[in-house]
Amino acid sequence: MQTSPHANILDDLRTVLGDRARDGDFELGLYGKDGSVLQGQASIVCLPVATAEVRQIVEICRKHDRPFLARGSGTGLAGGAVPVGDPVIIATAKMNQIIEVDLENRIAWVEPGVLNLDLTKELTPRGFHFAPDPSSQQVCSIGGNVANNSGGPHCLAYGVTSAHVAAIEVVLPDGSVTVLGDLSAEPPGYDLRGLFVGSEGTMGVATKVAVRLTPNPPAIRTLLLDFPDVRDGAATVSAIIAAGLIPAALEMMDKRAIEIVEAFVNAGYPTEADAVLLVELDGLPGGVEHGVEVVRSVAERHQVGNIRIAADNEERELLWKGRKNAFGxxxxxxxxxxxxxxxxxxxxxxxxxxxxxxxxxxxxxxxxxxxxxxxxxxxxxxxxxxxxxxxxxxxxxxxxxxxxxxxxAGGVLSGEHGIGLEKRDYMGMLFSAHDMATQDMVREAFDPQGFANPLKVLPSGSRCSDSFGQHVPDGAWV
Amino acid sequence: MKKVEINLGIPHDDLVSCVSCGLCLPHCPTYRVTQEESASPRGRIALMKHAESTGFIDEEFVEFMDACIQCRGCETACPAGVEFGSMMETTREALATQTSYQPWWRRLGYGILGRPTVLAFVSRVLALLQWIKVVPKKLGLPRIPVIQRPLVASGTDVWLFTGCIMDAWMRDTHRAVQRVVEATGAGVQFPNKAAACCGALHVHAGLGEDARLLAERTMTAFPGDAPILVDSAGCGAQLKEYGHLLGTELAEKFSTRVFDVHEWLAERLDELPEIQEASGRVAVQDPCHLRHVQKSHHAVYQVLGRYVEPVGLDDEGLCCGAGGAYSAFHQETASQVRDRKIESIRRAGAPEVASANPGCLLHLRAAGVEVRHPLEIIDSIMTKGG
Amino acid sequence: MSSLHAVPEEVHKFSAEVGTSDPITVVGGRTQWNVGGTPDGSAREVTAPSGIWSHEPEEMTVRCGAGTTLRELSEQLAQHGQMVPFDMPPNATVGGALSVGRSGIRRLRYGHMRDLVLQIRHIDCNGKIVTSGGPTVKNVSGYDLCRLMVGSLGKLGCLAEVILRCLPKPQATRWLTGVIDPFEVYARLYRPSSILWNGEQVWVCLEGVSSDVEAEAALLDLTEVEGPPPLPSDGRFSVEPKALRNLSVDDTNWIAEIGVGIVHSDRPSKAQKISKTNESLMRELERRLDPNGRLNPGRQVVPL
Known part of the structure; x- marks a missing residue:
């Protein structure tokens, strides 16, 4: 009888995880994908519940010379969690406890599997929220947000994940556990925390995150502006910013988007318009009203049709529900x-x-x-x-x-989804070979052999240490 | 694990309608308590795709499919409008007909539901056992009457569907519902024994053939055009789906006559008697088959709102774990799911809880939650106040 | 590639000036010259290029040489009602401020200065140009070396060019002072720009549209002042914001930033501890990015 090539490592993993180390055919198929169109192949899936277990998994991987890949809710859109190079999957979804809400420090310590919106729901009654709000916020995890330095509509005014993470407990690729950053304002040394955020799981596995809490704004106004021409909508966007106003959020949808979204939410999105802008202003009431007037006068100079202001929170939530579900x-x-x-x-x-x-x-x-x-x-x-x-x-x-x-046009490859597998071979469009080699040197300080989420972010040529093959799955952008 | 050949028979267009965005995950009760892909709607659809493309399944696949509560919360959450419920029903039916998914003893249990005489006998035995106190309380059974008084018709304006278990164990709820409906001035009539069971549990179990037979029989019990009111969200959802289940014009027409009793009452709020002062707050548990399938849960709030202050829960209609027969076969998952619901009920901070579905009601009562049918609450207010 | 991605001539020149072999010290405005230790006097001094290379008011971004003074930067931005809230002496340079990485006293509202950095071009120890980040206000392309470079005292590379995100200048700014519980002030106000406290007296900075500033000021029984008090400058350390409640600083002058956790004092402060694991990661970075230690010798991010 032929023994599975994974038998040894699986036995070791089972001594730590019991039946939370999986290798059933059907189940493995589910961990070969994330929210992107890319498909990889998983051969072992681990479902740890604690930092100590993650550490042991990483140690076992090292012992068997196997790479590993941490995965959150699997909603990433750049293939960052798609397994290539046969990594052991470490799914952190079960690590989903909000460990501590420290209102005095305006910090919450959470496990990586906590869902973004769950955290905000927990905080809202206490007067706070977690500012990054990706469209997938109802399902994406804080660990995933950290890995991708996620954004969302409200990061226009509040900044992306990096600005809202004070410290991260990390299991490093060598199996040691450390905390990057701390709760003090100026942690000593280099900003390893800032480097880790957005490194797409290639520098280790986040096992606890100290996120910053943002006070809920005393006033909010949500406006829906419709335009007869998508160009007027886009011009309005530039003009709003040029007028010195940074709204909390400033989103746009074109005609097709309006139609499909309206079919799902029935929020009264104007299906006859060529484009809509969803503008949110928040803060103290005076600033909010000032913002509404700026938006109104700018929009009126750009052929705006209707300006609808959400009457209450329910209407506001419905408008946002449309926006946030648009992709699906x-x-x-x-x-x-x-x-x-x-x-x-x-x-x-x-x-x-x-x-x-x-x-x-x-x-x-x-x-x-x-x-x-x-x-x-x-x-x-x-x-x-x-x-x-x-x-x-x-x-x-x-x-x-x-x-x-x-x-x-002077833009960049990705604003918030990350590079992952999808765009790694496009990195050369934005960066020189030397830029990428420098980035890789920095990554290597954490993971010289490339154990953590192999073959991601940087094109294979620029990585000195691809120990785990070069195979890229079908559908990848190469 | 042994591989078995299978042909699920799910239309290709349905299978590919899921883009695996994952927005359904937090709205799935089993994903919520396990955080495992295999227990999520997205995962289950991927598993179905896998089974369809390879033509084989194994025990693992069957376990994953069987772990779904079929609450259809994912359908409400799905921006792409994926019809998960129907895909799961098709899968279960394929499993029931092509594998040993439903063993004889389970089939026997489902069979009893459609046989009122047998069900009445079994219930009488249970009632006697309760009387001599050998039925454990944690099963959450209501006090089953040893002797059942019959329901008495009061006119022909509307039908009230009575069902199987609910009629055998909770007939007093029907009586309360009847009184509230009558308070609008309408006369209520009851179907004969042909409408023994709506067949919902059979559809969930993959016993499609049995369900279709029950549906055909049930339809014969409601002659005429009078609206058919249902006081059980699960049964109501099923009766409304007869058109889809049988695919006949007659069934389509039948389904249009079906209303959840709250839907019907919400149209006639002014005809309900007024009371002097609204009493307390009532937390409202939205049964999945009212909220996600019938999408008429708002009617419960409208009707309750005339007499009390209804308070919605903060869990966006996440299932309570009852799921018809689910709580019996998957006790651990069902009770973990229920724990979340109980937390949400606690946060609502209301002294009383209402649920418009007997399955949810029994499941919550089994955990010690004081919960009544919304119309029982109204009936007792009307009786006291009137 | 777009002109926005092109490397300016000045950066090429600076790269040649940095060269490839001898120890160098990058000189800015010398306003925080001794942070992290005194630069080795024998190293060759170089200065980063200066000048505002582009400012697109409607984009709210500014691109400048790292040697540009904050005076020049703020004058340029002010013409368009914009600012970069660094709050530092006007002769400090943009590159110097970022390399030291100490945010100004309005951090409470505007966040850490590193979060305003969009793109950095630095010259590495081999005299080569390295670009990280990008010119747009949002970007996750590649590893975030920008965050790493801020506060690195030029030990990993010499800042040559930066692109920063600008903010609209607030309509109204008011500084208020009085004797009051600073933690209560923090709890009552919605995003004040600064709350300073010396153990007795509190200074509060409110910014925004006039009506909001008036309304928030009315919540507090304080007197208006010109601006913040002078900060003790010999020592600076940081603690968890809530630890300020129980600060024990012996008979020295100090001023703390409430809600942030920074303490300015007139006594040099001890360096905060770095864990062994983190220290070795930091040393790895230094070893890889500047194996011979030619960049800014004498200063240390990680104390020896």
Missing amino acids: AVARIKPDYYLHDTVVPRGKLVEVLDKVYKIADAYDLIAVNVFHAGDGNLHPILAYDSGEKGVLERVHAAGRAIITASIE
């Missing part, structure tokens, strides 16, 4: 979608949006745009049916063209 709702027009994430200078929004539509037309695809306009963070969605022959090639070619157009 795309499946209402086509069974598959490819969601992009690039950033361009706000002043180039009109120009790049135009290009996005032209690119989609040229490749015979449907483009839906719903994005963080205030940051210039585009999220063009290419909707398609994978059943169509040769469609994936067109989707990838169109995607490449969109990324190229964004970078030509």
